[in-house]
Every structure is written in structure tokens, then in C-alpha cells.
Amino acid sequence: MRGRRRPRRAVTSFAAVSVLVSGAALTGCAQERDSDVYTVMNSSTDESYHRWDAEAMARCGTRLGVRIDQQSVPAAQVMTKALRMASSKSLPDIVQFDASEMPTFAEAGGLVDLRALGLATDDIPQGIVDFGSYRGTYYGAARSVNTLALFYDKDALEQAGLEVPATWDELRDTAKKLTEGKRYGLALSAGGAEDGVFQFTPFMWSNGGDETELDGPRVVQALDYWKALLQDGSLSRSTVNWTQADVNDQFMAGNAAMMINGPWQVETLNTDTSLHWGIAQIPVPQAGDASVGPLGGAVLTVPRTGDTDREQTAGRIVACLAGEKEQLTYALNSWMVPANEKAATVWRERVPELDALADQVAEARSRTAQLGAGWPAVSLALQSAFQSALTGRSSEAALKHAQQRATSGNRGTRP
Known part of the structure; x- marks a missing residue:
């Protein structure tokens, strides 16, 4: 990516x-x-x-x-x-x-x-x-x-007197406090493409979720966490349409104080010398958990x-x-x-x-480590689940449908 x-x-x-x-x-x-x-x-x-x-x-x-x-x-x-x-x-x-x-x-x-x-x-x-x-x-x-990391605007956090978040609770609280005016606390990609799936895996895996059971409780919790950020107003509702490039554009324009993104954005970030950014590992559900992102x-x-x-x-x-x-x-x-x-x-x-x-x-982990050639069916199923859950459907229902779709798409494909 x-x-x-x-x-x-x-x-x-x-x-x-x-x-x-x-x-x-x-x-x-x-x-x-x-x-x-x-x-x-x-x-x-x-x-x-x-x-x-x-x-x-x-x-x-x-x-x-x-x-x-x-x-x-x-x-x-x-x-x-x-x-x-x-x-x-x-x-x-x-x-x-x-x-x-x-x-x-x-x-x-x-x-x-x-x-x-x-x-x-x-x-x-x-x-x-x-x-x-x-x-x-x-x-x-x-x-x-x-892989992905948490990029943050050093000046925004310093002016608000906030530390770089390390857990989900801290990220949610920090994003809320940084949301003001046209600026959202956090930007991420939940678009209907591989970008969104790539960005969801750190939340799914760090929470103990698994791509072989998309409707499992740990995966549901991870998607519910995304929904909570959206309901808090800390994420733009346009996140369901954004690619990772769009996320970077929002961060550089000052419309997001933090973002989930990757090192391929660094060259572009460095073109704006007035932007003082830093990176940290993606926050985890509880202190001491491993932050597991996608390779x-x-x-x-x-x-x-x-x-x-x-x-x-x-x-x-x-x-x-x-x-x-x-x-x-x-x-x-x-x-x-x-x-x-x-x-x-x-x-x-x-x-x-x-x-x-x-x-x-x-x-970090490979997306195809468990499913091999079966990964594309899972990816498509998750993409549909994001669009559904973040626009009103329950995470549980969206992911149950995703699991059914992934199983159907992988029928006849050996793991």
C-alpha cells in the first residue's frame, strides 16, 4: 500500500x-x-x-x-x-x-x-x-x-496540553478534545476499497479479532470503536469515502489533528515545513497490548x-x-x-x-498469512461491512453478513 x-x-x-x-x-x-x-x-x-x-x-x-x-x-x-x-x-x-x-x-x-x-x-x-x-x-x-502508524500534529497536541494517546480510551478522549471548528480529532480511511481494510486490521488484530471469523465479538468491538469515534464527531462522515491519500490531504490542510496512515505519505508531508508532525504506534485496546498492524x-x-x-x-x-x-x-x-x-x-x-x-x-502481520488466495473475498466483504455499519447498520449485523459473503466467496478455495 x-x-x-x-x-x-x-x-x-x-x-x-x-x-x-x-x-x-x-x-x-x-x-x-x-x-x-x-x-x-x-x-x-x-x-x-x-x-x-x-x-x-x-x-x-x-x-x-x-x-x-x-x-x-x-x-x-x-x-x-x-x-x-x-x-x-x-x-x-x-x-x-x-x-x-x-x-x-x-x-x-x-x-x-x-x-x-x-x-x-x-x-x-x-x-x-x-x-x-x-x-x-x-x-x-x-x-x-x-505498515500503518498514528501521525499527529505536534503543535495541536501541545496547544491543547495533551499527550500522544496510547490506548483506545486515550485516543477517543484525545480525538474528542482536538475536534473543534472545521478540524476533526482524527482522520482515517474507511472507504470501500483495500485502503479501508488495511486501516481496519490494526483495530481488529490488536483487539484479538481474526479474519477467519469476521462476525466474532472481537471484530464487532473493533468496528463498534470506529462507530463510536464517528458518533463522537471526532471523525468526518466522509471517512467512508476517503482513501489514505484523502486522509493525508485532510491532515495537511489542518482538517484533522491526527491520522492513521503510512510512510508513503512522508515525502508529501515534508513539503510543508510549517507542519510539525510526529508518529507513534497505533493505540491499543488496553495498556500493554501489542499494536498489531498489517504488513x-x-x-x-x-x-x-x-x-x-x-x-x-x-x-x-x-x-x-x-x-x-x-x-x-x-x-x-x-x-x-x-x-x-x-x-x-x-x-x-x-x-x-x-x-x-x-x-x-x-x-506486523501479512493479510494473507491465514487465508492465502482467500483474502480477496474477505477484503470485499469487510469493505461492504464498513459502508453499512458506518452509515447506520449495527456492526454485528454488518459483520454477520460479511462473514456469510466471505465464506461464499471462498467456497472451494483452500486456506
């Missing part, structure tokens, strides 16, 4: 992926390729990200004696583009999937085990290894990861094309792009947290103002 305005992702069914990948991609490459030119498809359409990736690919290409071309498409189109290319037997050598989409392609047999290509995971925390794995097989190498980011994968020589070289390219040195460079540019532990240690020293984010990453 990153970027300014993320279009809604099209959720592609596992059945469709399975037919296209197993029936097309695995039959071999139909087109002749230049033996010294390799293609990476990613979602780096933002000018800065595209440039950073191009520079990294140029360095790795020089090191490996090949040319690496970058093909960037909007994030919402990566999966559908990869499927079209699979059907025409023209898959790129490397695809950078959002980690929540990778299991769908892996389940269909479309990806190569990166360990079999020589990639090691010794210096990567197990949670991040799991983030790039499906059923214990390591398919996706993360260069950096991200976000993308992973580099090697599609199974049938050309084992090219797959081996593609693996070396992934190893270079996801190596310690390149990870640190990428993370310092993008404000994300390096996946490699050694690189992350240096990163903490270089950007101490984001130290709380690294602490949040340490407890």
Missing part, C-alpha cells in the same frame, strides 16, 4: 487465475527474447518511484552483465496485465506483485520457488519471509515493507515460464534488487522499512524520527 491516489483493485477469482496460468504460462515461452534483456513489470508509475527503480535496475544490470527494462503499470492492473501476458505466453521475467495478490498467482502454480533459485532468507525476519511466502514456499522477495508492500517474483535459464538469471536479478545495499537505498528514498535486518538497523540510525514505524513493523 503506497502512493497518493490508489485506484480500486479488481479482484480476480482464483478459478480464472488458475485456468489462465496453468493453461498458458506453464506451457513455455511463445516469443523469442533477447538473451541479454530482462523485463521487470511493476507498479512504479509515480515519477519518483519509477526513477529509483530504474537506477537500481541499471546498477544491478551492470553488475550482472544484462540489461533490465522496467515496465510500469497502475497497481490495480498488475494482476490482470500478468494474466493477459500469461495467456499470450509473453510473461515478463520478473513481476512485482502486491503481497496480498501474490498467493493467488502462486496457488495456480505460476511462480518459481526463490530458494530454488539461490535466494537466502537468513537476514530477513520470519514475519517478512512469511509475507513473501505461500504454504511455506518463498515466492516473493520484499525490498522494503510498510504492506510489494514482492519481486519470478514467473514460471518454462525457460529455466532465464528463470535462473531472473533469480539473480531479484537477489540483487533485494540485496542489503539496494534495500537500504530504496528504503531511504521511499521512507519504507528495509526487509533485511542489517539494512533496517542502519535505516533506524539514518531516520530516527520514524523509529516508531520500525517498532510497528516488528509486530
